[in-house]
Amino acid sequence: MSSADVAVEVFRKLGTDDLRILHIIEAAMGKRAFVPKEQIAKYAKLPMDRVVFTLDRLNKLGLVYSMHGAYVGYTLNYAGYDCLSINAFVKAGLIDAFGQILGVGKEADVYDALTPMGTRIAVKFHRLGRISFRQTRRKRGYAAERASWLFQSRLAAEKEFHAMKLVYAHCVAVPEPLSQNRHAIAMGMIEGAELARWRELPDPAKVLREILGNVKRAYVEARVVHADLSEYNVILNQDMHVLIIDWPQYVVADHPNAQELLRRDVENLLSFFGRRYGLKVNSDEVHAYVAGKCVALAF
Numbered sequence: 132m133s134s135a136d137v138a139v140e141v142f143r144k145l146g147t148d149d150l151r152i153l154h155i156i157e158a159a160m161g162k163r164a165f166v167p168k169e170q171i172a173k174y175a176k177l178p179m180d181r182v183v184f185t186l187d188r189l190n191k192l193g194l195v196y197s198m199h200g201a202y203v204g205y206t207l208n209y210a211g212y213d214c215l216s217i218n219a220f221v222k223a224g225l226i227d228a229f230g231q232i233l234g235v236g237k238e239a240d241v242y243d244a245l246t247p248m249g250t251r252i253a254v255k256f257h258r259l260g261r262i263s264f265r266q267t268r269r270k271r272g273y274a275a276e277r278a279s280w281l282f283q284s285r286l287a288a289e290k291e292f293h294a295m296k297l298v299y300a301h302c303v304a305v306p307e308p309l310s311q312n313r314h315a316i317a318m319g320m321i322e323g324a325e326l327a328r329w330r331e332l333p334d335p336a337k338v339l340r341e342i343l344g345n346v347k348r349a350y351v352e353a354r355v356v357h358a359d360l361s362e363y364n365v366i367l368n369q370d371m372h373v374l375i376i377d378w379p380q381y382v383v384a385d386h387p388n389a390q391e392l393l394r395r396d397v398e399n400l401l402s403f404f405g406r407r408y409g410l411k412v413n414s415d416e417v418h419a420y421v422a423g424k425c426v427a428l429a430f
Contacts, residue, residue: 135240135256137193138213139229144192148185150218151175153211156195160279165196165204209258212281216256216315225310225317226254233321238287239377241321253306253321257284257291257314257379284314287379292316294355294378301352304345304374321376323368326403327361333371335408336430341373342400343421343428349375350393351423354384360396362403394418 132140155174159166172182186205189195194211198204207215220226230243233253241255259280292311295318299305307319332338342365349355357364357378364377382389397418404410412430419425 133232133235133240134209134258135213135242136232137210138217139242141192141194141210142214142217145214145218148175148177148181149189149194150215152182152185152189153194153207153215156205156207157212157215160206160281163204164279165198165206167202167204169202171205207281209256209281209284212284212313213256213315216313219312220254220310220315220317223310226252229254243320244317251320252309253318255288255291255316255318257287257316259283259287281314288314288316290381291377291379294381297355298349298353298378301348303349303353304341304372305378306374306376321366321374323366323374325363326365326367326373327363329367332367332408335404335410338367338371338373339400339404339410339412340428340430342375343397343417345373345375346393346396346400347421347423350384350421356382356384356386356389356393357396358382358392361399362407365400390422393421397421 152171152175155171156166159170159174168179168182168186171186172179175182186195186197189211190197190205194208194214195205196208198206217226224247226244227247228245230245230251233241233243238259239255239257241253244252244254246252288311292308295305295308295316299308306321309317309319311317346357346360349357357375357380359377359380360375364375366374366376368374382392386392394414398414401412401414401417404412416425416429420428
């Protein structure tokens with residue numbers, strides 16, 4: 132069971148004390164990894180026995196980790212952090228219920244959810260792993276050297292949500308960005324499957340043209356480069372239309388490496404379409420198109 136599975140299952144069981152204690156631990160984690168129970172009781176303004184009971188309950192529910200050493204301390208895990216994000220979305224009137232999981236990746240879990248009006252949306256929980264943080268710090272500008280694993284995930288969500296708002300405003304095919312809280316993003320529904328999962332397409336060239344048109348619109352109009360584009364973050368639905376997802380690594384068009392990253396995005400796509408569908412396209416001509424240097428594609 133993933134952290135998000137735990138959070139979705141136990142959230143409805145949480146009471147006022149539970150959420151209050153989770154908030155206090157979150158706030159205090161900015162100064163220390165494990166928050167002493169005495170400090171938690173002080174800020175909660177609750178009797179110690181009540182605090183201990185709540186902490187034991189949260190621990191059994193799988194929302195916190197405990198440490199017993201020189202002192203007894205507690206820290207949030209991803210499930211606890213998920214619950215705080217879910218609570219914020221519920222209080223904002225955005226989410227009423229969760230459905231099935233839509234996807235599990237190395238750095239995110241995505242769930243189907245319902246709004247109070249019955250509209251289906253998707254909720255993405257960023258969860259950067261501790262093991263991958265060394266690579267994260269080398270590769271990504273949003274990860275501060277000493278940032279905690281939860282904070283890094285929050286920064287990833289903030290950056291992705293900002294990118295989605297930028298490109299969505301220019302009609303780039305992305306899920307509608309609805310809200311962001313901590314490490315979670317609420318967005319329009321994601322329907323379809325990763326392009327990598329489609330073994331056959333009736334018209335591969337048409338699909339590629341639609342993807343490249345969106346890449347061009349993002350760069351020329353929104354001044355944004357995805358910077359991690361591949362067949363794994365293009366969603367294709369049954370109507371053969373696309374959504375481009377996973378934007379936390381985006382760069383702006385005047386970034387020193389923007390052209391290099393734009394070209395890499397293009398070459399990733401062309402390589403995939405060449406391998407899978409035998410589509411041979413001149414990468415220089417496509418790069419010129421997405422960069423706005425020519426008005427039409429030659430294929």
